[in-house]
Amino acid sequence: MNTELCRRVQSILERGIQEQKIPGACVGIYQNQKELYFDAYGVADKETGRVMQTDALFRIFSMTKPVTAVAAMMLWEQGIMELSDPVWWYIPTFRNKLVDQDGELVPANRDITIQDLLNMTSGIPYPDRWSLSQKKMGEFYDEINQRLSTEHPVDTQEFAMRVGKDVPLLFQPGTKWAYGASADVLGAVLERVADKPLDELYRDMIFRPLGMTDTDFYIPSEKRSRLAQLYAWDNEDGGLKVEPDPHLGMTDYRKKPAFFSGGAGLISSLRDYAQFANMLAGKGFHAASGTRLIGENTWRYMTTPQLNSPQKVGLDWPQLAGYTYGNLFRVLEDPFACMTNVPAGEFGWDGWTGPYFCVSPGDQTVLIYLIQVCGGSTSDIVRRLRTAAFGCLS
The missing domain is CATH 3.40.710.10 (DD-peptidase/beta-lactamase superfamily)
Incomplete structure (x- = not known):
C-alpha cells in the first residue's frame, strides 16, 4: 500500500x-x-x-443506475435494440404521452426514446411537490409502498406501465434534463428486450462474469x-x-x-x-x-x-x-x-x-x-x- x-x-x-x-x-x-x-x-x-x-x-x-446503463449498452451492442427505439414499443402506455405544462396537460411532440431514459431527458419525474407530474408520481410511490407487504405488490412491469399511463411528463421529451425514474422504466424495457427478469439479466450478463x-x-x-x-x-x-x-x-x-x-x-x-x-x-x-x-x-x-x-x-x-x-x-x-x-x-x-x-x-x-x-x-x-x-x- x-x-x-x-x-x-x-x-x-x-x-x-x-x-x-x-x-x-x-x-x-x-x-x-x-x-x-x-x-x-x-x-x-x-x-x-x-x-x-x-x-x-x-x-x-x-x-x-450505472449497472443498468452497462446492461443497456450490452443489449444495444448485441443488436437486440436501438437507442433510438421509442419506449412505447416495449411499454405500450408510453404511446401518446401527455406533458404537464404549468398544470395543463398537452400532447408530447415526440416519443420518448431509450436514449432519453439513459440521459434523464425523458421528462419522467421522481416524487416531489412542485408540479402536477411530481405529485402524481408521489401518489404512485405511496401506493407502491403500501402494497409492499401485500399479496399483490407492484412489480417492474406494472411500475413502468403505470408511469406511462398515469404520470404526465415534466417537459417535452429531449428539451431539458431532470433527475427522475427514467432508469426504473429502462429496467422494465430491458426485461422486455431480453425476455427475462431484471435480476436474472444482471446476474447473467454482469454479476456472474465479474465475480460479483x-x-x-x-x-x-x-x-x-x-x-x-x-x-x-x-x-x-x-x-x-x-x-x-x-x-x-x-x-x-x-x-x-x-x-x-x-x-x-x-x-x-x-x-x-x-x-x-x-x-x-x-x-x-x-x-x-x-x-x-x-x-x-x-x-x-x-x-x-x-x-x-x-x-x-x-x-x-x-x-x-x-x-x-x-x-x-x-x-x-x-x-x-x-x-x-x-x-x-x-x-x-x-x-x-x-x-x-x-x-x-x-x-x-x-x-x-x-x-x-x-x-x-x-x-x-x-x-x-x-x-x-x-x-x-x-
Whole structure:
C-alpha cells in the first residue's frame, strides 16, 4: 500500500467519524485495476456497536443506475435494440404521452426514446411537490409502498406501465434534463428486450462474469447480518438517527422483491462494486476475470457527455458544478468549476444512502466510498477523499 495514501484516507475518515458525520465506511482505491487501498472504519451499527467490516453490505440506491446503463449498452451492442427505439414499443402506455405544462396537460411532440431514459431527458419525474407530474408520481410511490407487504405488490412491469399511463411528463421529451425514474422504466424495457427478469439479466450478463457474488436486489438470510444500518441526519436534535426502510419502493431486502428497481434497487459490497468499477476503468475489460463486457467503442459512447446547452440548464446541483451527464453517468468537463484535482473525463455516480464512486479513465483510477448515511455522498468527506487520492496518485 502507498503509505501516504493510507495516512490521508485514515485521517479523513477518522475525522468524519469523530465529527459524527458518519458512523463508519468502506473505502477502495485502485489504479490500472490493481488494489491500492481497501479498508473499513468505524461501526456498521451504532446501536449494537457492530464493527464495520470490508465485506459489509450496503444499499447502493442510485449507484444501481450505472449497472443498468452497462446492461443497456450490452443489449444495444448485441443488436437486440436501438437507442433510438421509442419506449412505447416495449411499454405500450408510453404511446401518446401527455406533458404537464404549468398544470395543463398537452400532447408530447415526440416519443420518448431509450436514449432519453439513459440521459434523464425523458421528462419522467421522481416524487416531489412542485408540479402536477411530481405529485402524481408521489401518489404512485405511496401506493407502491403500501402494497409492499401485500399479496399483490407492484412489480417492474406494472411500475413502468403505470408511469406511462398515469404520470404526465415534466417537459417535452429531449428539451431539458431532470433527475427522475427514467432508469426504473429502462429496467422494465430491458426485461422486455431480453425476455427475462431484471435480476436474472444482471446476474447473467454482469454479476456472474465479474465475480460479483454479493450484489443482488435482496439479501439471503445467511448474509443478512452483514447489512450496515441506514442513518439520516437529525436536523432537530443533531446527530445521526436510524432511517427506516422502505424508500422509493424498496423493501427491507429480506426477501426477493417484485419490483426490480433499475434506478435504486441493488445491494452490494466494496469488493463487488470494485469489480464493476474496474471494468469501467478498463474500458469494458475486467482484467481479473479476463472478461470483456462491452467493446471499447461502446464504452467510449457510454462515457461521452450527451447533453446540449438547453438540457444542461437543469443540471444545476451545486455538487455537479463542472459536470455534464449522459447514459446515467455524471462526466467531468471542467475541473476548475468544481475546484478539483481530478482530471476531466472522470465519470461515475452516487446514491441517496451515501455511496459514491468515480472512475478516471486516463490513468484507470477508481475511488469507491461506501456509507449508509442519507445524503452523505455530497459531503465534504467525499471531496477530501477525492483530492487526497488523486493528489497521491498523480
